[in-house]
Amino acid sequence: MAIAPVTATERASRVKLMIFDVDGVLTDGGLLFTAEGDTMKGFHSMDGHGMKLLRQAGIDTAIITGRKSGIVAVRAKEMNVTHVYQGVQDKPAAFADLLQQTGLTAEECGYMGDDWVDLAVMLKVGFAAAPANSHPEVIARAHWVSEARGGHGAAREVVDTLLRAQHKYEALLAAACSGEQRGLVG
Template sequence: MKKVAIIPLRKGSKGIPGKNKKKLLGRPLFSWVLGAAIFSDLDEVYVFTDDEEILNYVEKEYHWTTKVKGLLRDDVNANDTASTESAMLEFAEKINYNFDMLCLLQATSPLTTAENINEAIVNMYVPNNVSVLSVVKTHRFTWNSDGTPQNYDVFNRPRRQDFDSLLVENGAIYMTTKDAFISSKNRVSGKIGLVEMPEETLVEIDSLSDWTMVENLVAARQKSLKAQQRINYLVLDVDGVFTDGCVYYGAEGELMKKFDMRDGMGLEILRQNGVEVVVITSENSDLVAKRMQKLQIKHTFLGVKDKYSFLQNFIDQQQTLWANLAYVGDDVNDLANLCTVGWSFAPANATAVVKQNVDFTLTNNSADGAIREVCEWIMKYNARF
């Protein structure tokens, strides 16, 4: 059974301009649900959008997986009045209905996980189910507009633990069979199974206040997943970690970056004690490539924008865990990783938002002993293992 997902995105957004590309915890909003889809049991995931910039980003950023594809959405199905169903129908026609199950994922629900998606897939195999949607169990009392209660007696208010909770559609996941979709032309139809997600996933991003709330929820979720084991990998950003964050340019382009020789010695000692060094940077710099070659860091990855998904793929390939990683970062594009790894560090001169979210703020600045300080900390920490 071929399981295909569509993530429909529109370039225009009135509530939050450029919403889908705006960074939530350092990642473009849409990349949260895209990343979840990549590491789920779906076979293909299509980013379906009228935004050429997003399509270019998808092509460049997810070259390490064959699962992700970008597909241009027609303007007529990307305006303010177009329905999601019209976009789904256009998409299905463009791929010649080459699927057995069609999954609709919403970028405005970044708390969706691979496990949630997999649960939806499992529910599609329940006898007689032809569709599945995600819901949240909530203990809320609802009212009619005329001031009458819908689901309880005001003179006999039930305790929360005794209340027959409501199941509310949260708009995160919808799944249906090809036959049901062709017949109904709707995201769900027939006998519908339900996938229960945590109550906090009820919040969808439609306004800036929603954005702030969800970003805090995502950060809290990532931190709640933290676990600590022996550190086997030290992951480093470059600008603002290896370097002082300054770049010197001449007429021919990038001329110079400042590195600290003591950091190099610390990394060499660390490798001699069984800790691999990984460098992930969003920049494509010949100077950085040469410096990492000099330091004999074989795991050097340049030009990576979605560092979180890339690092998750690296972890899977190395058959290790987030708990076995330490990470040093200095700016917002490192936030998702910093909130997830076993131990996270920021140089003393890192941005304020990063220092608020790491386990340790170092006493040294970047390019002035910060990496060496981390190396020495890891050596002491790993001694207990």
Template sequence: MSITQPDLTRINTFIFDVDGVLTDGALYVFADGEKVRAFNIKDGFAMKHALRQGYRVAIISGKNEPGVRVRLEELGIEDIYLGAEDKVDVFEDYIYLQGIHPATVAYMGDDMPDLEVMQRCGVRACPADAADDIREISTFISTKGGGKGAARELIEKIMKEQDTW
């Protein structure tokens, strides 16, 4: 794990990609076409805890699967942007409408569609198994892989720094 961001106390918003971050990237497709992903329970706990403590938690994903939305809504996440063709546009609209300064955002992504958004954030985070280009720009690299607690590790680190964990 590596954090070079000097001031984690400014972070008030967590934004996550789904595939490869909240899941391990595996996609199970059944004969009827239904697609299923596995989410990490510890990541879910951390996101719920962050919301209860007053942090914003948002999701920006290029995929749009109903099951993913159901899981995220179960956690209490309201800011869910699935099927995002241009993550930068979604991010810019979100922070503008919410009055969020980009330096107060921790964004966790794992692959090239996340790169431009990550470059705009205060903390650029990725799972241990992220693509090399993403790892190179990250200020936080989890010791855990996508879907294996990487989101929990990021949330816990920042919240402990702020004495809110």
């Protein structure tokens, strides 16, 4: 008898740590430069609120990004992201360090990426996600793909998917409706 493949929902139900790339995932991938050479990025507030919901649900968060930016450090702090790896040239090495720091297995982790540099980690984790506008090779290898584009709520979609898969969504929604979620600005 054939065994059915593991579904994206089953994979999402096991995630204890969700990792995000930045450019093309938490942002739209566009880079704006000032005359002084500083980079500016735009983030979606619902993605930020989603990160806080993950933490509230007991799911840890991390960022692994190839660029180094003060803006990312500030945004990560606002979103209460626990683990931030910036300026990473070797994402699998950063992932291995993250596993060592947390004591988790790769199967207990999720990763959302959008381009080839993310594939090595995406192929290791238990739950690989991609924004709708990711490179086709990334979409082909993801367990789950958002309807939203990177920087336009894709991260929030994956957060909602994780919360539903772990049966935590309704309780968090009820708390929001009753006013119990104060101070969770995205």
